[in-house]
Structure formats: C-alpha cells, structure tokens
Amino acid sequence: MRILVVEDDKDVANFIVKGLKEVGHVVEHSNNGRDGLFMAASETFDAIVLDRMLPGGVDGLRLLETLRSQNNNTPVLFLSAMAQVDDRVRGLKAGGDDYMTKPFAFAELLARVEALARRGKGEGPQTKVVVADLEMDLLSRGVRRAGQKIDLQPREFRLLEFLMRHAGQVVTRTMLLEGVWDYHFDPQTNVIDVHVSRLRQKVDKPFASPLIHTVRNAGYMLRPEAP
Amino acid sequence: MIYASLFGVSALALAAFLVWSTAGLLDRETDAAINADSQGLRERYNLFGLPGLVDTIEQRLAGNIDADAIYLLVTPDFRPIRGNLVGWPRPVTMDSDWFEVPVERGKRRTLVRLHHFDLLNGYHLLIGRDVQVRAELRRVIYDAMLWAAVIASLLGLVGAWAVRGLFRRTLADVAATAAAISSGDFTRRVLVTGDGDEFDLLAETINDMLERIARLMDGVRQVSNAIAHDLRTPIARARMRLEDAGNHAHSAADLRAAIERAQVDLDGIVAIFQALLRIAEIEAGARRSAFSAVNISSLLRDLAELYEAVAEDGGHVLATDVPDGLVAYGDREMIQQAVANLLDNALKFSPSGGMIRLAASTSANRLDVTVADAGPGIPSAERGQAVERFFRGERARSTPGSGLGLALVQAVALLHGGSLALEDNAPGLRAVLRLPVRG
Structure with missing residues (x-):
C-alpha cells in the first residue's frame, strides 16, 4: 500500500x-x-x-x-x-x-x-462474510463453521464480526475495545483477552484448525491456518 | 464622589422643576389675566375711542372686580387721566412692553407687573396686576427649595461617605486577601460577617473560588511530588534492565527479552501519565459543556457484561442489580471509566469465590452507583487518603496498580457535582458513586 x-x-x-x-x-x-x-x-x-x-x-x-x-x-x-x-x-x-x-x-x-x-477500499454493504470454512450471515445473524451452526451471544457476534471484517490483519485490544464495545479507555484488567478466549471456545475449540490467532505484543488476527 | 454629585444634580433638577411649575405657573397666570384685560380694553378703545376707554376703566375700577387690577391712562406728557396709580412709575420707559416695578399704592409700597401700550395721539395706557403676594410666595418657594437643596446635598454627602466607608472596609479586606494570596499565603480568606447581605455573598463566592484554586494548587503540588517520587521507581527499573542487558546479556534472545520487559515498564509509566492527564483534564472541568442525559441502566449493564466474563474467569461472582430507566446528567465516557475503575479494583482485591455487587438506585434528585466487594476493604483511617493521587493502602502495596484509580473516580464525581463515598461492606469495600439526575 x-x-x-x-x-x-x-x-x-x-x-x-x-x-x-x-x-x-x-x-x-x-x-x-x-x-x-x-x-x-x-x-x-x-x-x-x-x-x-x-x-x-x-x-x-x-x-x-x-x-x-x-x-x-x-x-x-x-x-x-x-x-x-x-x-x-x-x-x-x-x-x-x-x-x-x-x-x-x-x-x-x-x-x-x-x-x-x-x-478506504469500500466494498459496499455486505450481507455475508466468509473466512475459510467460517461463514457469517449478517442479515439472519447466523454463524456456521464447516456447515455446523455456532450459537453466539450478541456481543460475541459483534466481536467475531469485527475480527472477520479485519481478517488477515492484526487487531489490537484497544481497537476491539473501541470497535466492539465503544469504550475509549484502557481497563486495567485483561477484559478483552477473556472475551476472545471465550469466543475461541465456541469458534475454534470444536474444530481441527484454529482461526483466531494471538499476535505477540500486538493483539489478535483471524486468518486461515497457513497450509 | 461621582455618585454624590450625580445625586446632587438630580436633586437640583427636581427643585428647578418644582420652582418652574409653581412660581412659573403663578407668573403665567398673571400674564394671562393682563392679556385678557388688555384685549377687552383694546376692543372698547377701537369701538368708542378715548372716551370709551376712560369709561371702561372707570367702570372696572368702580366695579372692583379684581382688587389687584391696575390701570393708568396718561396724556402724551404723562399726566394721569384715569387710573388707580398716583403717577407714571419712573422706571417705565418706552423701549419695552413688560415691566415689574415697585410703586406706592394707597399707603403701602407694593410690587406690580405692568403692560405698556402706546395709543393714538401719544396717549399711554398701563394695565397691570399687583404681584406683591405672588412675589412673597415665590420667595417662600425659593427659600424652601434652597433649604431643600442644602439639606439634600448634606444628606447626599453623608450617605456617600457612609457607603464609601462600607465599600472601602469590604474591598480593603478583599484586596488584602488577594494581596496575601498573590504573595503565597493560600490560607487567607475574605471575612464573612454573617449578616447574610450581598457583601457576605461576595465574600463566600470569593472564598469558594480560593478554595478551588487551593485544591487545584494542591493537586499540582501532589502530582509534581508524585512524579518525582513514584515515577522514579519504574523508570529506574526500566533503566536498570536495559543497562544490565547491555552489560551481561549473552545472547540475542536475552537482549530481546530484556528490551521487551523494559518496554512493558515504559508502557506502565506512559499509562500513569495518561491517567494523570485524564484526571487533570477532568478536574479542569472543560468537558462540562459536553454533559447530557446518560442512560445509566444500559451503561452499567454493558460494563457488567464486559466484566462478568473476567469475574467468572477469576472465580468471582459479579451480581448486577440495576433497575430499568435510570438516567443521570453527565459525561458518558467519564462515568463509564469511573465505574470501570471501581470494577477493576473490586476484581483486583476480591478473594477467589468472592461476591462483587454492581447496583444502582435512585432517590429524589440523585443516583447512586454502588460497587461492593468482599476483599480486604480500606481501613477507616485510610479512606480519606484513598482518593488522593498515588495513594496505595498498606494492604494494596503488593498488588499491581498506580494508585490513581480512585483519584480518577473522585475527580469524575466532583466534576458532576456528586461525590464518591467509601464505606465498610463488612467485609470488603463498598464504593458509592453519587451522580446528579438533572443538570
């Protein structure tokens, strides 16, 4: 770029x-x-x-x-x-x-x-986001991975949506706090890590390869496992 | 002095108006009577000539319609023909129409006002009124006004002097206080007499202002002390790590690890600065213009949702008791941060399995947000200091933290015109953030 x-x-x-x-x-x-x-x-x-x-x-x-x-x-x-x-x-x-x-x-x-x-590349309004075998339907608010339905709380859905929209990019904890929760301060506790780890339980744990990766000293990244 | 002279001028203007409207009225009435008289006589003269005029004058004198009326008709060489004056008054000359002259009338001297007419053939006619009484009345009015003016001026001067004394006493105290403060004595306050008057109000307002300035100054002093002392430690640690790594690291990995640890230390220092700045920003009160009605119910539930997961992870229970439709007046982000700080603290100090309660209630015009934990609490002796910047309680020394969390909550509470109360939760701490419901 x-x-x-x-x-x-x-x-x-x-x-x-x-x-x-x-x-x-x-x-x-x-x-x-x-x-x-x-x-x-x-x-x-x-x-x-x-x-x-x-x-x-x-x-x-x-x-x-x-x-x-x-x-x-x-x-x-x-x-x-x-x-x-x-x-x-x-x-x-x-x-x-x-x-x-x-x-x-x-x-x-x-x-x-x-x-x-x-x-800035503005792809226009989307109704569906797909990363590898993970699919998110933004209209029905349904999430499937490998054809299997995943139940998410509203906040978990928004967290996953944010990660998927930024798939392949590093997303920092502050970005998540601002983008998902709309908070503009840094809590002292590791609130974001806890929420991401809960999301992992639902999105990654039951499946063979993880999609949500921790990037050391930076944050998280959602991407398909490198082959 | 300005006010005294202003008062004097207006008093004089009032007196002048009174004189004009009373004495002037009498003058004008006399002139009107003379004019009416002369109008009548002139008509007679025009119709019947000199004899008619003489007859009319005679009739009027005989009729005695007006005891004060004066007539005199003279020949061209000023010998009287008819009239009730003994002779032509000396001061009356030919170059003017109106005269006010003293004359002998009967046995007394009196003042008359005369109008002089030239008739055909060189005859002269005087028509007038005796104005002795009026002149006396006028003198009485003038005297009265003069005395009134003198008395009013005296009263004005005395009043001005008294008011000035009052002002001078109050202002002298204010000036002395201001001077003392600018030379560094921040304990001086303006004297409040307790009369409850406007001067007391002024004094109290000034004292409130001084109180706030003193508090801000204290804050600045505290912060600079804290920067000197409390920030030294983490800076020293980061420096030591880097120096140690520079001297003793044997591998690139060692070096990298040391650098990363130093980075974490520095980030901590930056966070402390950030918190200090934020508190200073809140205390400066500039954001008060951004206040609006804030839905506290949803704000607290969102925060609870954010922290519930963390609480569960740490083996705590976060219980939320927030009724619907709570509204407070303030800054959303600040209230969020304040409650988040309280929750951070509660989580930090709670023992495993401990219950943390986030509750809100409202009464009359205030709203209480309560965060209670079952941790070690704060001994009552330390509660006052707990909200000061960089204060770390005896029992908090071993936990991570900067000692700025409660200071920020307190600053937010004060900015909103509310308060932060720290109470005993037996066991644990109950922090109550009070906010106003209306602005």
Whole structure:
C-alpha cells in the first residue's frame, strides 16, 4: 500500500517509515505541513499518518480540513502528543478517521493504518462474510463453521464480526475495545483477552484448525491456518 | 464622589422643576389675566375711542372686580387721566412692553407687573396686576427649595461617605486577601460577617473560588511530588534492565527479552501519565459543556457484561442489580471509566469465590452507583487518603496498580457535582458513586 507520513520529529518519522517499509508498504515522508498538504493533494495514497503539530504554517488540522474541502477522502490517522479527549474529538471532527496518541506501539499503529487503508477500499454493504470454512450471515445473524451452526451471544457476534471484517490483519485490544464495545479507555484488567478466549471456545475449540490467532505484543488476527 | 454629585444634580433638577411649575405657573397666570384685560380694553378703545376707554376703566375700577387690577391712562406728557396709580412709575420707559416695578399704592409700597401700550395721539395706557403676594410666595418657594437643596446635598454627602466607608472596609479586606494570596499565603480568606447581605455573598463566592484554586494548587503540588517520587521507581527499573542487558546479556534472545520487559515498564509509566492527564483534564472541568442525559441502566449493564466474563474467569461472582430507566446528567465516557475503575479494583482485591455487587438506585434528585466487594476493604483511617493521587493502602502495596484509580473516580464525581463515598461492606469495600439526575 502507498502510505504518506507527515511527521516533523526525525526519530519518530524514521521509526514509522522503516517499520512500514519492512512489512512491504510504499512510504512517502514529509517533515512539514505545507509539503505534506501538497503531496497529499497531488498524489494518491491509501492512507495518511498525520502529526498534529507541524512546522511550515500548516498544522495537521488545517492540512486535513483543506484536504477534505477538496473532496479528498484518503483515510487519515492522527498521531499526536495531544492526548486530551477534546483534542481527539477535534481531530475526528476535522475529518480524521482515527486518532492515536504518542507514545505509541508500532504494532498498534500498523494495525490501525492497515485497517484504515483497507476500509478506504469500500466494498459496499455486505450481507455475508466468509473466512475459510467460517461463514457469517449478517442479515439472519447466523454463524456456521464447516456447515455446523455456532450459537453466539450478541456481543460475541459483534466481536467475531469485527475480527472477520479485519481478517488477515492484526487487531489490537484497544481497537476491539473501541470497535466492539465503544469504550475509549484502557481497563486495567485483561477484559478483552477473556472475551476472545471465550469466543475461541465456541469458534475454534470444536474444530481441527484454529482461526483466531494471538499476535505477540500486538493483539489478535483471524486468518486461515497457513497450509 | 461621582455618585454624590450625580445625586446632587438630580436633586437640583427636581427643585428647578418644582420652582418652574409653581412660581412659573403663578407668573403665567398673571400674564394671562393682563392679556385678557388688555384685549377687552383694546376692543372698547377701537369701538368708542378715548372716551370709551376712560369709561371702561372707570367702570372696572368702580366695579372692583379684581382688587389687584391696575390701570393708568396718561396724556402724551404723562399726566394721569384715569387710573388707580398716583403717577407714571419712573422706571417705565418706552423701549419695552413688560415691566415689574415697585410703586406706592394707597399707603403701602407694593410690587406690580405692568403692560405698556402706546395709543393714538401719544396717549399711554398701563394695565397691570399687583404681584406683591405672588412675589412673597415665590420667595417662600425659593427659600424652601434652597433649604431643600442644602439639606439634600448634606444628606447626599453623608450617605456617600457612609457607603464609601462600607465599600472601602469590604474591598480593603478583599484586596488584602488577594494581596496575601498573590504573595503565597493560600490560607487567607475574605471575612464573612454573617449578616447574610450581598457583601457576605461576595465574600463566600470569593472564598469558594480560593478554595478551588487551593485544591487545584494542591493537586499540582501532589502530582509534581508524585512524579518525582513514584515515577522514579519504574523508570529506574526500566533503566536498570536495559543497562544490565547491555552489560551481561549473552545472547540475542536475552537482549530481546530484556528490551521487551523494559518496554512493558515504559508502557506502565506512559499509562500513569495518561491517567494523570485524564484526571487533570477532568478536574479542569472543560468537558462540562459536553454533559447530557446518560442512560445509566444500559451503561452499567454493558460494563457488567464486559466484566462478568473476567469475574467468572477469576472465580468471582459479579451480581448486577440495576433497575430499568435510570438516567443521570453527565459525561458518558467519564462515568463509564469511573465505574470501570471501581470494577477493576473490586476484581483486583476480591478473594477467589468472592461476591462483587454492581447496583444502582435512585432517590429524589440523585443516583447512586454502588460497587461492593468482599476483599480486604480500606481501613477507616485510610479512606480519606484513598482518593488522593498515588495513594496505595498498606494492604494494596503488593498488588499491581498506580494508585490513581480512585483519584480518577473522585475527580469524575466532583466534576458532576456528586461525590464518591467509601464505606465498610463488612467485609470488603463498598464504593458509592453519587451522580446528579438533572443538570
């Protein structure tokens, strides 16, 4: 994927660029708002990682507002040291698709950027999601694996739906907490792990190969077992 | 001074108006009577000439219709023909029509107002009224007004002086308090007299403000102390791990493990900062504008659902007792986080098989969210401090945690105008978060 990183801190920028390139993305970098805006407006990217405080007279919010006013809908992930709830709200209101605060774990950033870039591909409304032998019917809210019906609680259904929609991508605990429960704080207890492990009991345990995998230091990934 | 002079000016304006409307009225009435008289005489003169005029004057004098009426008809060389004046009054000249002159009338001196007409053939006619009584009345009114003005000015000055003294006393105290506080004495407060008047209200408002500032300052001091002391430990640990790995690690795997452990330590530090910032943000009160009615019933049930699995996993029982349709006024995310913190604590401190209760009840205009556990509880001596940042109870030292959980709950409660009560659950802790039902 083509990703634009607009970040003025040299160390942070190198860290992100290196990490994204390592997993095979094409990365452009700009260290100020003006050039960043120019690149974002004149080229096509799958996602933009945007710092909020930038030199060059154009800060992150202005950059994004300008971009959105030109009907450019490239997914944008804010990466900022401004961590207050109001900052987050302002970032999302300006047209940001996601908001992360520094310091951050690269795994979290990567997972979120990839999720955004894929979402940008808009496949239209779906009625059915299929991963390997796991099928989810979004209309009747039924789940089958290898033809066998699986009974899920409403929340388990949403958790599985989230994992399936992001099949093949890393999904972090914070993403699950936000996407499935709509909570924007980090509980001290390992609530997400417990819920995922319960889901595994129903979706993976009775079958030969597991679909829900734990990704060390990052989160979870739903994918077919590698052959 | 400004108010005193304003008062003086308005008093003068009132006096002037009174003078104009009483004395002025008398003046105008006199002039109107003279004008009416002269109108009548002129008509007679136009019809019957000089003899007619003389007759009419005679009739009017004889009829004695108005004792104050004055007439005098003179020849061109000012010899009187008819009239009730002895002679042409000296001050009356030809260059003006209206005069007010003193004359001898009968045996007394009196003041008359005269209108002078030139007739054909050089004859002159004076028509007038005796205004002695009116002049006296006017003098009485002027005197009265003068005295009133003097008294009003005196009262105004005394009043202004008294009010100024009152203000000066109160403001001097406020100023002294403000000065003391800006020079660092945060214990000073404005004197409340207990009269329950507006000055007391002002004093109480200022004192409330100072109270809040002092609390915030305390918070800042506490936080900087805590950063200096409590954050040192995890930072030191992370540093030590990295240094130790740099010196002693024998394999890449050892090194990697040490780095990962240090990362976990650093993440912990970041989480502490995050929590501190969040508390500071809540205490600053900026989010109060985002308050709205929050469905507490569904909020609590969602949280219960999230935590039930965890409770079961740890061998605890989470019992929920939440009636339908509970609504509080506030910030949804903050209340979520506050209750989640209470549940985190309850889970952390509960013994295996322990019962955790999440309940809500409402009365009049407040809503209580209760989280009770059967853990070790908090000794009553420590309950006051338990909500302070970085406080770790004696029995909590061995468990992981930053000592910020209850501080955040407390901050949320206070922002909502509610409270956090820590009670004995015998055994265990019962935390009650009180929220207002209406804004």
